[in-house]
Amino acid sequence: MMNARNLTRSALCALAIAALSGCAQTNSPTLGDGSVSYGDSKAVELVSNEFGSTDLQRLAESMTRSLVQVPVIRGKRLTLADVQNKTSEYIDTAEITKSIRVQLMKAGTVRFVADVAHMEGQTQELMRQNQSGLYDKSKSKKIGKMVGADYRLTGGISSIVKKNSDVKDVYYKLSLELVDNETGELVWADEQEIRKTSRR
Numbered sequence: 001m002m003n004a005r006n007l008t009r010s011a012l013c014a015l016a017i018a019a020l021s022g023c024a025q026t027n028s029p030t031l032g033d034g035s036v037s038y039g040d041s042k043a044v045e046l047v048s049n050e051f052g053s054t055d056l057q058r059l060a061e062s063m064t065r066s067l068v069q070v071p072v073i074r075g076k077r078l079t080l081a082d083v084q085n086k087t088s089e090y091i092d093t094a095e096i097t098k099s100i101r102v103q104l105m106k107a108g109t110v111r112f113v114a115d116v117a118h119m120e121g122q123t124q125e126l127m128r129q130n131q132s133g134l135y136d137k138s139k140s141k142k143i144g145k146m147v148g149a150d151y152r153l154t155g156g157i158s159s160i161v162k163k164n165s166d167v168k169d170v171y172y173k174l175s176l177e178l179v180d181n182e183t184g185e186l187v188w189a190d191e192q193e194i195r196k197t198s199r200r
Contacts, residue, residue, distance in 0.1 A: 051091045051159075051172060059157075059174045059192050060099035066190045067153075068109045070178070073188075076150040078104075079115035083174070084156035093157060096174070113149050122146070151187070152179045169197045 067073070080101050083093040104110055114122040129140035155176035162169045171193065178188040 050089060050170070051087070055172060055194050055196075056096055056099060058194065059172075060096060060103060062192045063100055063174065063176055063190060064103040064107065066192075067104065067176070067178070067188065068107050070188045073110050073151060073178070076110055077113045077147060078110050078151050078153055078178075079113060079149040080153045081115055082117065083176075086156045087159035087172070088161065089159070091157060096157065100176075113147055115149075115152075149181055152181055153177070154179070165200070167197060167199055169195065171195050 080097060083096045083100075085091050085093045101112060105112070126141060126143050129135045130137075130143055153176060155174065157172060157174045159173070160171045162171075172195075173191055173193050175191045176189065177186060179185070180187050
């Protein structure tokens with residue numbers, strides 16, 4: 001008798017679990033037709049021999065490794081201008097610049113201050129706090145307190161493309177230079193290269 005009762009209870013529990021799981025599956029988000037999937041953001045991307053995510057990551061990482069070895073910049077303030085695109089293709093060089101800046105910040109080696117591109121926004125913020133009448137004067141940030149950069153980091157990416165009926169070869173070179181703002185001295189420079197070849 002007890003076995004029959006236990007069996008009935010087990011059966012009812014199993015039905016309840018199945019019903020609940022069925023409801024959960026009905027209400028859960030679907031993945032469409034399966035044509036979209038997540039991938040490894042660090043995986044090597046070889047869709048084409050144009051500049052891609054792997055190139056951006058490798059160049060930014062190698063430049064950062066080189067720059068953090070420079071003793072004079074430890075604890076100093078830098079400005080980093082957007083890397084110039086000197087290639088014949090569209091490359092979002094602002095993303096190269098941001099990646100280098102983020103990695104240097106994570107390394108804890110340097111600090112960044114507003115460069116020419118960001119100076120207008122910084123100035124507008126100070127003007128709003130001091131001249132709009134909206135802020136408590138004792139708590140607003142004062143004009144004339146901005147700190148100048150010790151060093152200026154600039155650079156560009158260039159490419160050489162060679163192709164024939166069978167092969168296309170693309171060579172990329174990222175160059176960066178670090179200049180002492182007070183003396184004008186070039187204190188560091190480096191180049192990182194990538195070559196990509198594809199057959200048609």
